[in-house]
Structures are given as structure tokens and as C-alpha cells.
Amino acid sequence: MKIKEIIIVEGKNDTQKLKRYFDCDTIETHGMHLSKKTLEMIQQAQNKRGVIIFTDPDAPGEKIRMKINQHVEGCKNAFIDKKKARTSKKVGIEHATEEDLKESLEHLLTYSENLQPTLSWSEFLELGCTGRADSSQKRRKLEEYLHIGKSNGKTLYKRLNMLQLNQQECLKILEEEE
Incomplete structure (x- = not known):
């Protein structure tokens, strides 16, 4: 499988x-430690081929x-579940299987400061993904379904908006049978 973008x-x-x-x-x-030189190299790569x-x-x-997302606009992001990238002692991309790596690279998010939010904070709170006893279970369900990696409430809120999902779309995912 040929990948056009440069992977960081x-x-x-x-x-x-x-x-x-x-x-x-x-x-x-x-x-x-991300040096200024490395960030400049990533910016150049983003300008030429994308990252x-x-x-x-x-x-x-x-x-x-x-x-990187703060310094380089428009980066694509690939996430892998911690359970799929670990040994008994270490966590990392190098421990994942080919199938799990491929799945991660097929579900990319593009980070952008310019996107208009599709989900307000109050709507997010109504979903119950933070501040409730079952919040972590709800976050896990959304994270696994959307392939967006493990996150806390605030990070999940940002990632749902990156995907331009609204409250109804999130509810539909949460209400699906397992």
C-alpha cells in the first residue's frame, strides 16, 4: 500500500x-523533544505532500x-487503540499488527482551527460523555466506533468537532447495540 503523505x-x-x-x-x-528544525521539516512536508x-x-x-497540530495547520491524524499497540511492558506503534496499522491509516482526522463547531459544549454534556458514572464507557464507545484514540472528555469534544459530528449523530452511535 503506497501512502502519499509523510508519516510523523x-x-x-x-x-x-x-x-x-x-x-x-x-x-x-x-x-x-520536538526541535525547531524538526517542526520546520514537518511544515515543509505538509506543504509539499501532506503529513x-x-x-x-x-x-x-x-x-x-x-x-505538531498547533504548529502545522491541516495535519491528518491517525490513532490506534492502546490495546492494539502494546506488549506486556511497552506501548507503541511498533507493537501493532499490520491489520491494526492499516485500519488506523484508513480512518484519518484532519485537525483545523478554522472549522466551525458542530457540537456545542452543552450538547456534549447532554450526551453524558463527561461528569457521569458511565461517561468513560460512552467515550470508549465513540472512540472505538470512530477510530479516534483514547481521550478524556475535553479531547473527545475537540475530536468530535474535528469530524464535524453533531449531537444526533453521536447519540445514534451511543444507542447502537454492541
């Missing part, structure tokens, strides 16, 4: 894993993702 990953093991299954190019962030941010499904990976 954390390290060389992630690059090796992706290149094993896909015809792709990567830029490695080398962990959480996909595919960081590990952990706190450092989310921080890297947020920093």
Missing part, C-alpha cells in the same frame, strides 16, 4: 514497522501530536 512517528522502530508493511516515508520526532501524525497511544505521544 516518534522513533526508528516505528519507521521500520511501517516500512515493513507500507510504501511510505517518515519523519521521526525522536521522542518528546499524517501517527504517534504512540500514550501521554507523550499525545503531547507530541498536540504540539
Whole structure:
């Protein structure tokens, strides 16, 4: 499978894993320290071919993702569930299967500051995805259905708006039988 965009990953093991299954190019962030030079390289890649941010499904990976999205407009984002990218001791893209990596790369979100919200905060609260005993279960259901990675309430709210989903569409997903 040929991937046009350049994939942003954390390290060389992630690059090796992706290149094993896909015809792709990567830029490695080398962990959480994102240098000005690396951010400039990512911006150039975005201008020429587009980029996909595919960081590990952990706190450092989310921080890297947020920093890149804040500095480079219009990045595509791929997410993988933590359960699908782990060993008994480590979490990372390099531990995922080919099938799980492919599924993640088929469900991309594009981050943009310019999108108009389709879901208000009060509508989000009415969905029950934060502040209730079953909120984490509701968030998990939306995250898994939409392939948008694990998140807290505020992050889920942002990602639902990135997808331009409204309250009725979210309710439909939440009400589906498992």
C-alpha cells in the first residue's frame, strides 16, 4: 500500500514497522523533544505532500501530536487503540499488527482551527460523555466506533468537532447495540 503523505512517528522502530508493511516515508520526532528544525521539516512536508501524525497511544505521544497540530495547520491524524499497540511492558506503534496499522491509516482526522463547531459544549454534556458514572464507557464507545484514540472528555469534544459530528449523530452511535 503506497501512502502519499509523510508519516510523523516518534522513533526508528516505528519507521521500520511501517516500512515493513507500507510504501511510505517518515519523519521521526525522536521522542518528546520536538526541535525547531524538526517542526520546520514537518511544515515543509505538509506543504509539499501532506503529513499524517501517527504517534504512540500514550501521554507523550499525545503531547507530541498536540504540539505538531498547533504548529502545522491541516495535519491528518491517525490513532490506534492502546490495546492494539502494546506488549506486556511497552506501548507503541511498533507493537501493532499490520491489520491494526492499516485500519488506523484508513480512518484519518484532519485537525483545523478554522472549522466551525458542530457540537456545542452543552450538547456534549447532554450526551453524558463527561461528569457521569458511565461517561468513560460512552467515550470508549465513540472512540472505538470512530477510530479516534483514547481521550478524556475535553479531547473527545475537540475530536468530535474535528469530524464535524453533531449531537444526533453521536447519540445514534451511543444507542447502537454492541
